[in-house]
Amino acid sequence: MAGSANERLAFGKMGYGCKHYRRRCKIRAPCCNEIFDCRHCHNEAASMLKNPYDRHEIVRQDVKQVVCSVCDTEQPVVQVCTNCGINMGEYFCEICKFYDDNTEKGQFHCYDCGICRVGGRENFFHCKKCGSCYAIALRDNHLCVENSMRHHCPICYEYLFDSLKDTTVMKCGHTMHFECYHEMIKRDKYCCPICSKSVIDMSRTWRRIDEEIQATVMPEDYRYKKVWILCNDCNNTTEVYFHIIGQKCSHCESYNTRTIAPPVLPQ
Structure with a gap:
């Protein structure tokens, strides 16, 4: 040539x-x-x-x-x-x-990941516990979940570790595709699909539910009915008054709860 x-x-x-x-x-x-x-x-x-x-x-x-x-x-x-x-x-x-x-x-090879990444080596660090590269902004600023990237996106089910799409780390430490996360939020879904914890600040929503409960009187037959709940946000169980709108965790004041069977007390 x-x-x-x-x-x-x-x-x-x-x-x-x-x-x-x-x-x-x-x-x-x-x-x-x-x-x-x-x-x-x-x-x-x-x-x-x-x-x-x-x-x-x-x-x-x-x-x-x-x-x-x-x-x-x-x-x-x-x-x-x-x-x-x-x-x-x-x-x-x-x-x-x-x-x-x-x-x-900005391609670079990460020896810990064992594969090439994009975005510039200077903009990323490798989290050994999570088992993947994350943006520098997440250093000491994310909840580690062991091998959090070595699973499938809970929305589209594409394997995250070597996906070509951008990923995001939620408050709970679990990861998913960035675009899947925003599509989930657009559809008013605010809980992690893996662990069910709230992924954004829900305090304003909880206050609105407080107001709705105060304005909604339960029928006499249900007014003093109690149920056991598990809080998805703080993992505590507690017994609370049942309400058709929702049950509030007495520990962290979240309404991200679900009804469970009462705990079995030791004999």
């Missing part, structure tokens, strides 16, 4: 790739030996297979061969094509076998 070394390295930047990444190579999937633009393209195709037993995902570290998109040469995983000299990705991670021309994403 004619041209200087720099011209060859810059050839076609952002001009190749797929909807997931701009890059100048494809990968050979080690699991099925087929060629795909990236592992996400492979996983999407595999998820559509009719036979559920044939569905599978690529383990990124297992990729051994790539195909240059410019000269169509298949070769072991390297950054620069051994045949035409093209830089197959401005960002390259030999561990993840990952290429990307769009370096504005």
